[in-house]
Amino acid sequence: MDSKFTIEVNHTGSFVPKPIVYFNPVKMVVSNVDFRSMSFMEFISYVKNLVKDGTINVYYCLPQRSLRDGLRVLEDENDYVRFLDVGYENGGMINLYIDHSQYPVMEWIEEEIAEDGSVDGNTDDDDDVDSELSDDEFVEHEADDEVIQLQPFDDPFIRRKFFKSPRIVDDEKDDKKDVKKNLHKYPVHDPNQKWDTMSPILGMKLCDRYELKHLLSNYAVANGYKLWYEKNDSTRLLVRCCKGEEKSKCPFRLWATWMSKERSFQIKSLISEHNCSRALNLGLMVTYSWIGKQLIETIIDNPRISYRKMAAAVLRDFNLKVSFG
Structure with missing residues (x-):
C-alpha cells in the first residue's frame, strides 16, 4: 500500500x-x-x-x-x-x-x-412511507410507485468531484426490490457555488435536508420567491410558493425525501414554474442563521453593529426586508 x-x-x-x-x-x-x-x-x-x-x-x-x-x-x-x-x-x-x-x-x-430528533440514516428503509402530520392541513405526497423520468447528466460542472465515487440512485419503482444494473446519474448539489446562482433541479442529490433548506433559502432570496414548507421533517420536505389565498396562483412545488440506501436527500418531483410577483418579506425562509452567514464578515469587522444597521445592510445587499424584533 x-x-x-x-x-x-x-x-x-x-x-x-x-x-x-x-x-x-x-x-x-x-x-x-x-x-x-x-x-x-x-x-x-x-x-x-x-x-x-x-x-x-x-x-x-x-x-x-x-x-x-x-x-x-x-x-x-x-x-x-x-x-x-x-x-x-x-x-x-x-x-x-x-x-x-x-x-x-x-x-x-x-x-x-x-x-x-434523529441522526441521518436512522429511518425506515422505505423512503416514501407516509407519516402522521403535525397539523390539520392535508398534505400531498408522492405515490410510493412514482418514478422520476430523467435524462442522464453529462455536465462538467455537475461532475465535479465532491466525493470519491459518483453518486447514483436506482431506477426501481419500489426501493425494496433488487437494484437494476442500468443506473442513471443525477446532479449533485455544489454547496460552494455562488449563493445567488443556486436553484433546485429535478433529481438533484444533497447531503441532508439542511443543505437543501439552505439552497432553497438562497434561491428564494435571489429571486424574491415566498417559499414555505408544507411538510418539513427529518425524512421529507414539501415546498410551495405563496400561502393562503395566493397559494393557488403560483404552481411551484418541490418534493424531496431522504434516500436511506443512497444516504442522500433527493428532489423527487419539481414544478419549477413561478407566476408570482417578487416579495420583499420572505418569512421563515430567511432565518437568523442565514442572515448571520451572509453578514459574517461585516459582524467580524464590527462586532458592535446595531440591529438597525444589519437590517439596512440586508435591504441594501439582498433587497430584503427583515425584522430583528
Missing part, C-alpha cells in the same frame, strides 16, 4: 451552526506526504505551520458524509490513528477543517442532532 497521503486543508474560514457549515474557507491541497512517519504531535505542528496559526483545533470529515454526521476532532494519538485509517481506506485522500476560534463545534453538532 502506498504510504503517501493527500489532504485538502480548509482553513481561515469559520464554523457556523444550525446547520453546521464551514463558511468562507481557503483551500490548500497537500499531496504525497507520508503522514504515517509522523506522530500525532508532529502532525499537528505540521498543520499549524501550514496555516500559520499556532492556536487551532483540527477536524477531519468522513468521506461521503455531511459535516454534521461525519466531522471528527483530532485530539490525541488514537484520533490520529483513526484519521490515517480512514484516509487510506479512501484511497489516501481526506479533508481537514481548521477551527481558528476555539468554537464548541462538536457541542453544536450534538445540539443540532438533538433538536432534529
Whole structure:
C-alpha cells in the first residue's frame, strides 16, 4: 500500500451552526506526504505551520458524509490513528477543517442532532412511507410507485468531484426490490457555488435536508420567491410558493425525501414554474442563521453593529426586508 497521503486543508474560514457549515474557507491541497512517519504531535505542528496559526483545533470529515454526521476532532494519538485509517481506506485522500476560534463545534453538532430528533440514516428503509402530520392541513405526497423520468447528466460542472465515487440512485419503482444494473446519474448539489446562482433541479442529490433548506433559502432570496414548507421533517420536505389565498396562483412545488440506501436527500418531483410577483418579506425562509452567514464578515469587522444597521445592510445587499424584533 502506498504510504503517501493527500489532504485538502480548509482553513481561515469559520464554523457556523444550525446547520453546521464551514463558511468562507481557503483551500490548500497537500499531496504525497507520508503522514504515517509522523506522530500525532508532529502532525499537528505540521498543520499549524501550514496555516500559520499556532492556536487551532483540527477536524477531519468522513468521506461521503455531511459535516454534521461525519466531522471528527483530532485530539490525541488514537484520533490520529483513526484519521490515517480512514484516509487510506479512501484511497489516501481526506479533508481537514481548521477551527481558528476555539468554537464548541462538536457541542453544536450534538445540539443540532438533538433538536432534529434523529441522526441521518436512522429511518425506515422505505423512503416514501407516509407519516402522521403535525397539523390539520392535508398534505400531498408522492405515490410510493412514482418514478422520476430523467435524462442522464453529462455536465462538467455537475461532475465535479465532491466525493470519491459518483453518486447514483436506482431506477426501481419500489426501493425494496433488487437494484437494476442500468443506473442513471443525477446532479449533485455544489454547496460552494455562488449563493445567488443556486436553484433546485429535478433529481438533484444533497447531503441532508439542511443543505437543501439552505439552497432553497438562497434561491428564494435571489429571486424574491415566498417559499414555505408544507411538510418539513427529518425524512421529507414539501415546498410551495405563496400561502393562503395566493397559494393557488403560483404552481411551484418541490418534493424531496431522504434516500436511506443512497444516504442522500433527493428532489423527487419539481414544478419549477413561478407566476408570482417578487416579495420583499420572505418569512421563515430567511432565518437568523442565514442572515448571520451572509453578514459574517461585516459582524467580524464590527462586532458592535446595531440591529438597525444589519437590517439596512440586508435591504441594501439582498433587497430584503427583515425584522430583528
